[in-house]
Amino acid sequence: xxxxxxxxxxxxxxxxxxxxxxxxxAECLPCYLDRLLRTAPCDGTLRLAMRYRDAVAPRATALExxxxxxxxxxxxxxxxxxxxxxxxxxxxxxxxxxxxxAACDLWEGRxx
Numbered sequence: 732x733x734x735x736x737x738x739x740x741x742x743x744x745x746x747x748x749x750x751x752x753x754x755x756x757a758e759c760l761p762c763y764l765d766r767l768l769r770t771a772p773c774d775g776t777l778r779l780a781m782r783y784r785d786a787v788a789p790r791a792t793a794l795e796x797x798x799x800x801x802x803x804x805x806x807x808x809x810x811x812x813x814x815x816x817x818x819x820x821x822x823x824x825x826x827x828x829x830x831x832x833a834a835c836d837l838w839e840g841r842x843x
Contacts, residue, residue, distance in 0.1 A: 752779065754786050757826035759835040761814040764806050765821055773807035780806055784832060791832045801841075814838045 754763050763783050777795055780803075784794045798804075802812030810816075814834055825835040834840070 752782055754783050755824065757829070758787075758824045759827040759838070760832050761810060761816070761834045761838045762821055762824035764810055765816070768807055768810065773805050775805045777803075777806060777809075780809060788830045788832045790830065794832050813841060815841045 752767060755766075758766075760780065760783050764779055767779055777798060780794065780798060784791050788794070798809055798813060803809035816838055818837070821837045825837055827833050827835050
């Protein structure tokens with residue numbers, strides 16, 4: 732049953748979800764994933780990484796393949812297999828240029 736109230740509620744939930752998952756200004760991909768995965772579980776996909784790419788670096792069309800090639804087959808595996816935090820505290824992000832999918836100085840690539 733789709734009443735105007737239900738439709739309005741769904742729109743509100745959708746807009747809140749979009750606002751909560753919006754990357755912060757200059758936030759790098761691993762800091763973004765770390766921030767969001769602290770409050771919500773990984774769903775086994777690259778949903779958040781693709782949300783980041785679409786919002787920050789839409790021209791980075793090879794991001795999904797690059798993450799898969801390095802063992803990041805879902806959002807949490809990017810933090811387990813692709814990047815290693817240099818310390819326990821990775822907040823606040825030290826920043827990257829807009830359009831970049833690189834990690835900030837708080838992260839380093841894991842060696843395979």
